[in-house]
Amino acid sequence: MADPTTANQNVHPSEAEGVAREPLVLNNRSMGWITDRICGIVENRQPFIWWVLFVPAVALFSCLAFTLVYLVSTGVGVWGNNQPVAWGWAIVNFVFWIGIGHAGTLISAILFLTRQKWRTSVNRASEAMTLIAVMCAGIYPGFHVGRFWMVWFLAPVPNANAIWQNFKSPLLWDVFAVSTYFTISVIFWYIGLIPDLATLRDRAKKKLPKFLYGFFALGWRGGNRHWRHYEMGYLLLAALSTPLVLSVHSVVSFDFATSVVPGWHTTIFPPYFVAGAIFGGFAMVLTLMLPIRKLYGLEDLITHKHVDNMAKIILLTGTIVGYAYIMELFISYYGANKFEADAFHLRILSGPYTWAYYCMFFCNVIAPQVFWWKWCRHNLWVVFIISNFVNFGMWFERFVIIPTTLARDFLPGQWGYYEPSWVEKLMFAGTFGMFFMLFLLFIRFLPVIAVSEVKGVLPEADPHHPDWKRLREKRRQGTA
Amino acid sequence: MSDSTAKATSLFAYVAEFDNATDLYHAAEKVRDAGFRRWDVHTPYPVHGMDAAMGLGKSWLSAVVLVGGTTGFLFALFLQFFTQVSLYPTVVQNKPTNLFTVPAFFPVTFELTILFSGFSILFGLLIWIMLPRWNHPLFNSSLFPKSTDDGFLMVIESRDPKFKKDKTRDFLTEIGAGEIEEVSH
Numbered sequence: 001m002a003d004p005t006t007a008n009q010n011v012h013p014s015e016a017e018g019v020a021r022e023p024l025v026l027n028n029r030s031m032g033w034i035t036d037r038i039c040g041i042v043e044n045r046q047p048f049i050w051w052v053l054f055v056p057a058v059a060l061f062s063c064l065a066f067t068l069v070y071l072v073s074t075g076v077g078v079w080g081n082n083q084p085v086a087w088g089w090a091i092v093n094f095v096f097w098i099g100i101g102h103a104g105t106l107i108s109a110i111l112f113l114t115r116q117k118w119r120t121s122v123n124r125a126s127e128a129m130t131l132i133a134v135m136c137a138g139i140y141p142g143f144h145v146g147r148f149w150m151v152w153f154l155a156p157v158p159n160a161n162a163i164w165q166n167f168k169s170p171l172l173w174d175v176f177a178v179s180t181y182f183t184i185s186v187i188f189w190y191i192g193l194i195p196d197l198a199t200l201r202d203r204a205k206k207k208l209p210k211f212l213y214g215f216f217a218l219g220w221r222g223g224n225r226h227w228r229h230y231e232m233g234y235l236l237l238a239a240l241s242t243p244l245v246l247s248v249h250s251v252v253s254f255d256f257a258t259s260v261v262p263g264w265h266t267t268i269f270p271p272y273f274v275a276g277a278i279f280g281g282f283a284m285v286l287t288l289m290l291p292i293r294k295l296y297g298l299e300d301l302i303t304h305k306h307v308d309n310m311a312k313i314i315l316l317t318g319t320i321v322g323y324a325y326i327m328e329l330f331i332s333y334y335g336a337n338k339f340e341a342d343a344f345h346l347r348i349l350s351g352p353y354t355w356a357y358y359c360m361f362f363c364n365v366i367a368p369q370v371f372w373w374k375w376c377r378h379n380l381w382v383v384f385i386i387s388n389f390v391n392f393g394m395w396f397e398r399f400v401i402i403p404t405t406l407a408r409d410f411l412p413g414q415w416g417y418y419e420p421s422w423v424e425k426l427m428f429a430g431t432f433g434m435f436f437m438l439f440l441l442f443i444r445f446l447p448v449i450a451v452s453e454v455k456g457v458l459p460e461a462d463p464h465h466p467d468w469k470r471l472r473e474k475r476r477q478g479t480a
Numbered sequence: 481m482s483d484s485t486a487k488a489t490s491l492f493a494y495v496a497e498f499d500n501a502t503d504l505y506h507a508a509e510k511v512r513d514a515g516f517r518r519w520d521v522h523t524p525y526p527v528h529g530m531d532a533a534m535g536l537g538k539s540w541l542s543a544v545v546l547v548g549g550t551t552g553f554l555f556a557l558f559l560q561f562f563t564q565v566s567l568y569p570t571v572v573q574n575k576p577t578n579l580f581t582v583p584a585f586f587p588v589t590f591e592l593t594i595l596f597s598g599f600s601i602l603f604g605l606l607i608w609i610m611l612p613r614w615n616h617p618l619f620n621s622s623l624f625p626k627s628t629d630d631g632f633l634m635v636i637e638s639r640d641p642k643f644k645k646d647k648t649r650d651f652l653t654e655i656g657a658g659e660i661e662e663v664s665h
Contacts, residue, residue, distance in 0.1 A: 031524060031630035052581075156559060164563040168575045173587035180591040191602065195628070199524075202625035218612035222627050223520035223635070224530045226609045231526050232539035233605040237598065240549075244594050251587050310564040455630075456525035463505035463527055 024457050025119055026300040031455045034301070038449050039203055040294050046444060049295060054440045060433020067427040068143060072405045076146035078423045085406040085418035090140045092398040093428050095273075097137035097177065097435075099394060101185070101273070102129025102245055103281025106189055109241035114236075119310055120453035121301050124196075125292065126285045127189040128446070133284070136431040141174070170254040178253035184244055188237050188238055191230070194220050201392040222452075231480045249277040256401065263343035263405035264332070272324035279317035279364070280394035282310050284430040286387040288439065290380055292448060301449055308377045314390060321397075322365035339410060346408045351406040352417055360400050363393025490665045492617035493637040494648060495624065496657035501527050504632040507655040508533040511634065518635065518640035522618075522627035541604055549593050549598025556592035560585040621663045 025034070071078055081088030104126035111119040137458035145151055154175045158164050165172050197217035204210035220226070257269040286307065293302040332344035348357050367389040370376040377383065403418045419427075442448070459465055498504040501523065508521055512535040521530060531537070560581075564570070569577035575584055606612065618624050618635065627633045634657065636648055652660055 035524075035629045101665035156563075158563075158568075162568065163570070166562050166570060166572055167560045167588055168573060168581065168584040170587075173591075176588045176591040180595040180598075183595060187598050187602045191605070195525075199628040202628045214614075219607070219614060219616060220611065221616060221618055221624075222522045222524065224523065224527065224534055225536070226611075227523070228531050228536060229539045229541050229605055230609050232541045233601045235600050236542060236545050240594050240597050240601075241650050243590075247587070247590060251591075254587070384514055452525045461501055461525060461527070463502045463529060463533075465502070 006300060020435060021306045022303070023459070024121070024303070024305070025454065026303050029300050031458065031461075033449055034454055035203075037297065037301070038447050038451050039200055041443065041447060041448055042200060043203065049296060050179065050440060050444070053436060057433050057436040057440060060430055061429075061437045063426050064139075064430025064434055067423050067430060068139070070094065071143055071423060071427075071431075072148045076144060078421060079144075080419055080421040080424055082416075082418075083308060084409050084414050084416045085403050087253075087402050087416055087421045089399075089424040089428060090144045091359060092395070092402050093431065094137050094140035095398045095402075096280070096395050097133045097431065098252055099249065099273075099277035099280045099398075100284045101130040101133040101137070101181070101281065102249060102277035103285050104128070104133075105181075105188070105241050105245040106278050106281065107285070108192070109238040109245060112238040113242060116309075117457045118306050120450055120457050121306055122285060122289060122310070122449075123297075123453070124189075124192065124446075124450040125289060125448050126281075127185065127192065128442045128466055129284060129288060129439065130185050130281075131182070131189060131346075132435050132442075133281075134178065134185065135438070136435050138178065138182070140426075140433060141178075159393075170251065170258050173251045177248045179247045184237070184241055188241060191233060191237065192450055192453070193224060193446065194218060196447045196450060198222065199451055200447065246274055249273040257289060261405055262337070262339035262410070263347065264401070265340075266328065268324055268327060268331075272321065272328075274392060275317045275320040275324065276364075276397060279314060279321055280390060282314050282317070283387040283390035283394070286314075286392060290384050290387075292443065296443075296448070298449065301454060304378055307380065307383055308374075311371045311377040311383055311386075314368050314387070316453075318364055318368035318390065318429075324360075325361060325365065332431055336478060343408065349402050351404060351408055353400065353407065356396050356400050360393050360396035363389045364397060367393070373416075491638045492620075492663045492665045493635050494652060495618070495621045495661045495663050496634045496636075496652045497623055497626065497659045497661075498632040498634060498657060501632055503656050504634060506532050507634055507657070510655045511636065514642065516636055516640050516642050518643075520635050522624070522631075522633040522635060524628055524630060530659070531572035534623070541601070541608060544604035545585060545597050545600050548604070549597035552596025553593040555596070556589040557585070559592075560588060577633075578585060617663055617665050621661055622661065623661050624663075 029037075078299050079088060079090060081090070104123075107126045108123045111123075129181035141154075142148070142151055145153070153159065154172075155166075156165055156167075190317050194217055198220040201210060201213040201217045204213055249272065253269035253273035257266060259265060289302055290307070293299060329344055329348070332340045335341070345351075348354060367386050370382065370386060375382075376386075407418055408415055455461055498651060500509060504521055504523070505527060508530060511519055512533065521527070521532070521534065564581060564585075565577050565579075571577055578644060623631065623633060634652065636643060636652070638645075642648075
């Protein structure tokens with residue numbers, strides 16, 4: 001009789017009965033198949049729909065260019081913000097785009113440290129999304145200074161009167177946080193890309209792609225004497241990016257929380273902003289990955305399991321965000337600060353923007369609750385629609401926080417109303433154009449999934465897998 | 481003519497292909513035990529446990545990053561205390577301009593620590609593994625492109641003191657190598 005503790009000795013933990021996990025790559029795909037499929041996206045002609053999306057994106061991007069030229073040549077007054085609402089769409093959109101960036105770093109750093117192997121199929125595209133979103137975000141603080149040629153005032157160099165920046169101001173913290181975040185995200189993304197650029201270099205047939213991929217692959221040879229330092233560098237970057245991603249949106253929230261404006265002056269802001277950023281970022285990842293998966297035939301690499309996991313993260317963070325909304329209301333009631341109580345009374349009941357509050361609440365808190373049901377997490381149309389609810393809702397969250405609060409200040413005599421001008425609207429549409437344009441270019445020229453990392457999570461990639469021979473045979477048959 | 485013969489004779493390394501990660505792993509243990517020094521395995525992804533199989537220790541890139549991060553930390557403190565406390569103390573938001581300003585200086589200090597660490601990872605890594613370089617004898621190998629796709633390669637360089645033209649080739653066959661290619665400079 002087999003001893004139950006020794007009977008399964010030859011079975012890898014991932015395959016043992018009872019703890020069987022869904023494989024990360026379906027249909028027993030081989031390493032060669034993975035390389036061919038992902039590199040094929042870059043090497044082959046793009047599908048027609050790529051052009052259908054790219055041309056309008058470029059057209060929208062040109063709107064952004066036009067509005068920026070118009071803004072700089074005319075003055076920042078072409079925006080609709082004024083007293084009392086001095087921060088309008090510019091800051092709303094800045095926070096919106098920065099927030100979207102957070103999912104990329106969360107996937108690449110936090111899920112790496114927590115050994116979530118499923119991240120390998122989605123991390124490259126989300127990191128690219130992060131970089132592009134931070135670029136879109138950076139436009140707003142850059143141009144809201146009005147005189148764009150004075151933007152160097154943000155950098156820590158003294159001005160003509162030898163006065164330095166005020167390092168005690170959260171606005172300057174923000175400059176450091178966002179620029180550090182962008183730089184570290186670029187480094188993280190690029191270090192991850194190096195082995196895959198080498199793959200593209202070795203596959204390239206034409207001279208120019210071979211030269212360019214070779215140039216950026218820096219002569220990578222994939223020797224283990226390189227990999228071990230590479231892995232250490234990647235681990236350290238993940239360890240550094242984890243607190244960084246949490247700090248960036250905390251610092252963004254300090255812009256509000258360290259002021260004395262009722263509705264902003266709360267300690268809940270940093271965790272609330274961070275959860276909201278991850279929430280909104282994952283929604284955007286799903287919005288982008290679901291069509292890519294379908295369009296380029298990546299169903300075996302980005303499986304239902306990946307979508308399921310991301311939907312669960314949306315559910316979790318959405319619920320945290322919902323908790324924060326309700327806690328804000330409770331504290332304004334319980335805290336006995338009448339300005340605070342009034343601010344929230346105006347926000348949810350009698351103010352001019354109550355419609356925005358309910359729009360936000362529905363999109364961010366109610367809508368994602370459908371993800372409690374497995375059927376909804378597995379129906380990709382439901383996932384796609386809910387993700388877009390979240391994208392929409394997270395924009396409204398920032399709108400609710402910023403103009404709603406400013407429009408109803410301490411004294412009724414200061415009260416006002418804010419409406420965005422056509423320039424602001426066109427500019428926001430333009431940042432979407434820029435976002436999609438750059439993302440489509442990324443798909444066109446760079447591997448959309450981290451090739452080397454996906455290979456590393458295949459079962460036979462582990463030299464200690466006891467059953468690798470059978471697995472490999474299975475995979476060979478799978479490709480044949 | 482004499483050039484090409486000279487080229488053919490200057491052997492850079494043997495490139496041997498193995499069927500899979502497990503075979504390569506066990507082969508690496510044998511090469512390590514045979515006492516070779518100038519050799520490496522080339523794989524499409526970092527193979528788990530290969531460092532031990534090759535007899536390599538921990539990567540000390542972390543030490544470089546510690547130095548980089550500390551530099552960033554100290555630089556940030558210097559930048560803020562020097563400009564805000566010593567050079568031009570501006571009293572705003574009723575915050576002190578002395579040692580007790582530290583809480584307000586914390587975010588920038590944190591960010592610069594991370595920023596400098598990040599740069600030291602990138603440049604430390606590249607310097608440590610001696611990249612970028614535009615060419616390498618391995619790029620002449622016809623087997624080499626497999627290593628970025630689905631091949632598992634072992635490379636033993638001819639400058640290794642233990643390298644013997646025929647003996648090493650036999651040794652590679654013995655430890656399970658499939659195709660063996662001679663790569664010249």
